Amino acid sequence: MKFTLQAKDTASKARAGVLETAHGEIQTPIFMPVGTAGTVKAVHQHELVQDIQAQIILGNTYHLYLRPGLDVLHKAGGLHKFNHWNGPILTDSGGYQVYSLTEVRKIREEGVTFRSHIDGSKHLFTPENVMDTQRIIGADIIMAFDECTPYPCEYSYARKSLDMTHRWLKRCVDRFDSTEPLYGYEQTLFPIVQGSVYKDLREKSAEVIASFNRDGNAIGGLSVGEPAEEMYAMTEVVTNILPQDRPRYLMGVGTPINILENIALGIDMFDCVMPTRNARNGMLFTQHGIINIKNEKWKADFSPIEAESDLLVDQIHTKAYLRHLIRSQEILGAQIASLHNLHFYLWLVKQAREKIVEGTFYIWKEKMVKVLGQRL
Numbered sequence: 238m239k240f241t242l243q244a245k246d247t248a249s250k251a252r253a254g255v256l257e258t259a260h261g262e263i264q265t266p267i268f269m270p271v272g273t274a275g276t277v278k279a280v281h282q283h284e285l286v287q288d289i290q291a292q293i294i295l296g297n298t299y300h301l302y303l304r305p306g307l308d309v310l311h312k313a314g315g316l317h318k319f320n321h322w323n324g325p326i327l328t329d330s331g332g333y334q335v336y337s338l339t340e341v342r343k344i345r346e347e348g349v350t351f352r353s354h355i356d357g358s359k360h361l362f363t364p365e366n367v368m369d370t371q372r373i374i375g376a377d378i379i380m381a382f383d384e385c386t387p388y389p390c391e392y393s394y395a396r397k398s399l400d401m402t403h404r405w406l407k408r409c410v411d412r413f414d415s416t417e418p419l420y421g422y423e424q425t426l427f428p429i430v431q432g433s434v435y436k437d438l439r440e441k442s443a444e445v446i447a448s449f450n451r452d453g454n455a456i457g458g459l460s461v462g463e464p465a466e467e468m469y470a471m472t473e474v475v476t477n478i479l480p481q482d483r484p485r486y487l488m489g490v491g492t493p494i495n496i497l498e499n500i501a502l503g504i505d506m507f508d509c510v511m512p513t514r515n516a517r518n519g520m521l522f523t524q525h526g527i528i529n530i531k532n533e534k535w536k537a538d539f540s541p542i543e544a545e546s547d548l549l550v551d552q553i554h555t556k557a558y559l560r561h562l563i564r565s566q567e568i569l570g571a572q573i574a575s576l577h578n579l580h581f582y583l584w585l586v587k588q589a590r591e592k593i594v595e596g597t598f599y600i601w602k603e604k605m606v607k608v609l610g611q612r613l
């Protein structure tokens with residue numbers, strides 16, 4: 238998988254690049270929506286079919302493994318065929334989803350045992366079988382099986398967790414490199430840096446991850462409740478060590494401000510469920526700040542959701558109408574709000590990329606960061 242740097246900001250570590258995968262190229266910086274949202278075509282009562290220009294989507298290994306299950310996905314010829322998406326797909330390894338979705342789980346050297354949140358059945362994820370699972374799903378970019386170190390935690394715990402993640406990484410690489418893709422196109426494996434919020438552990442993990450010399454590298458263990466300053470400090474340490482010529486993926490990040498600050502720290506790829514999750518609750522991200530559409534103040538505001546947006550639903554629907562839909566718990570409200578937020582995130586990273594190419598990113602970022610956090 239080839240990554241070409243096209244521009245670098247002079248006042249920060251921001252980069253613009255192109256990542257070529259078996260299912261097409263990705264322009265970075267990039268925001269990656271969750272698959273169920275990224276491929277949705279928003280069909281509304283006006284028969285307006287408009288899809289957001291997502292370039293790559295995320296598949297959910299943990300969920301797909303449990304339902305519809307690997308036999309269905311294998312028979313379908315992989316996830317691209319199954320959900321009719323012929324662009325690039327990235328899947329996480331499932332470890333984080335087990336940690337965040339299940340109560341009953343045990344972490345051992347062998348792997349992680351857990352009970353399905355769907356039917357309570359018992360399962361075991363190991364570095365080896367999550368490589369096999371991601372081979373069957375067929376994502377273009379797959380993630381190593383890691384332990385997302387909980388926050389906060391003692392230094393000794395972070396150290397032990399880091400060492401196990403590195404031992405699991407070796408098992409992932411051995412398994413991945415000794416198996417073939419199932420559907421006739423190459424897949425690539427990204428290792429994941431851990432180390433919690435301890436500078437020396439982050440440096441050590443970044444060095445170990447870089448030593449595997451993979452096509453891209455991820456930073457995990459952040460956006461887990463730590464203060465933003467800690468997130469930025471750890472990202473800074475790690476991007477100083479990870480190779481310049483490989484994409485860096487900061488997992489689970491973040492708010493629009495987090496994304497801009499981390500682009501300035503040299504991050505190329507992001508994912509976050511916030512745009513869709515918060516949308517259902519009426520939280521709209523806009524280029525002028527954050528709107529809580531359920532607020533009384535929008536009750537009779539018949540202005541467009543976002544006039545400057547090139548998304549049709551932003552122009553034809555009013556704030557008052559969307560407020561009504563969300564308060565009435567209408568599905569259409571969640572659809573419009575999710576579409577709006579995803580479109581905004583994709584617009585934001587596209588703007589960032591253009592400013593990096595122009596050489597004006599840093600000034601633009603400083604201005605945007607002041608506006609994006611405002612409550613309208």
Ligand SMILES: CNc1nc2c(CCNCC3CCCCC3)c3nc(N)[nH]c(=O)c3cc2[nH]1
Pocket residue numbers: 271295296297298328329330331332333380383384385386429456457458459460461488489490508509510
């Ligand atoms: C939200 N914060 C956060 N997320 C993290 C995630 C998950 C990233 N998102 C995955 C997608 C979520 C939607 C469905 C498809 C997969 C992390 N994943 C791994 N493997 N390791 C982390 O340290 C790790 C750390 C993370 N921190």
